[in-house]
Amino acid sequence: MDIKNLSLNPNYNILVTGGAGFIGSNLCEAILKNGNSVRCLDNYATGKPENIAPLLENPSFEFIEGDIRNAEDCLKACKGMDYVLHQAALGSVPRSINDPFTSNEVNVSGFLNMLIAARDAGVKRFVYAASSSTYGDSKNMPKVEDIIGKPLSPYAITKYVNELYADVFAKTYGMETIGLRYFNVFGRKQDPNGAYAAVIPKFVMHLMKHESPTINGDGSFSRDFTYIDNVIEMNVRSITGKNPDAVNTVYNVAYGERTSLNELVELLKEYLGEYDSKISNVEIVYGPERKGDVPHSLASIDKAKSLLGYSPSYDIKRGLKQAVDWYWKNLQ
Ligand code: NAD
Helix, strand or coil: CCCHHHCCCCCCEEEEECCCCHHHHHHHHHHHHCCCEEEEEECCCCCCHHHHHHHHHCCCEEEEECCCCCHHHHHHHHCCCCEEEECCCCCCHHHHHHCHHHHHHHHHHHHHHHHHHHHHHCCCEEEEEEEHHHHCCCCCCCECCCCCCCCCCHHHHHHHHHHHHHHHHHHHHCCCEEEEEECCEECCCCCCCCCCCCHHHHHHHHHHCCCCCEEECCCCCEECCEEHHHHHHHHHHHHHCCCHHHCCEEEEECCCCCEEHHHHHHHHHHHHHCCCHHHHHCCCEEECCCCCCCCECCECCHHHHHHHCCCCCCCHHHHHHHHHHHHHHHCC
């Protein structure tokens, strides 16, 4: 994605934690293309060397292999940085249900290490990946930032605790923080493999192999699927945002429309069917509902629009076409 029109000063040094992962590597790539120096901190827990391999040739890119659970690694990574885009975490609700302890260690203790390191290194602003899972059991629709429910998984707790810590660090140490509550992000480089793969890359891989994707539940559950380039836009706007009211708060990062899983599979079959017509005839299988899943998720993006000028360019159809094209070319 080209972020030239977002007026990010190319002299800023930017740290992306979790930069070998799906969202982080896309952020590193876009920001490097803008001319900034980018440092990436990652321990390859779920990220992959191939996500950053092409970036390593760029002299403005620096990779630190390290763990956010280690305070020294965090300090080393934050030193000399103007902004932090903190993406490193263990994602996935089911992963946190299977191993809540490790999710907490990385997502809470690691987050706290990063906040302390960013404070001590004097970074200008700490922008971090929050999550729509913080809405928990709230029935409110669309989701507005101020109204949340009770968390439905250990993962959701960790992401909510991040927001609480960021708020307290802003109040007690005068830090600038912005939390971005991502809603089901998808796009190039998202990992289709493993037990905790996200639904879109997982379904794409099954369909490409003519295997039936399994929908958990009856397919009526819906999500505000958000294309990666909209997420990049919000991260950059979180750095460049000048309005004092825009800082020390959280934003929904979404497109603002919801799509059911049944509709999603039909779109994927249609778009992949343009590359291989047999895919249009693959049957769908239905399985039991998953624990911790919220039935519906739809964001209000009014706050991001009014305070940060967010103007997402990719709806689900435009984003899915791009993602399908990438998977077809890269994962055959
Ligand atoms: P990802 O798994 O692809 O990326 C996470 C990265 O963090 C990986 O590269 C991983 O190796 C790294 N990491 C994990 N533990 C680490 C540790 N202890 N030290 C250093 N690095 C570590 O996931 P993603 O989808 O790119 O998610 C990025 C962020 O966005 C995460 O904080 C996630 O919770 C959040 N988020 C993602 C989504 C989504 O839909 N993808 C939705 C809501 C929130």
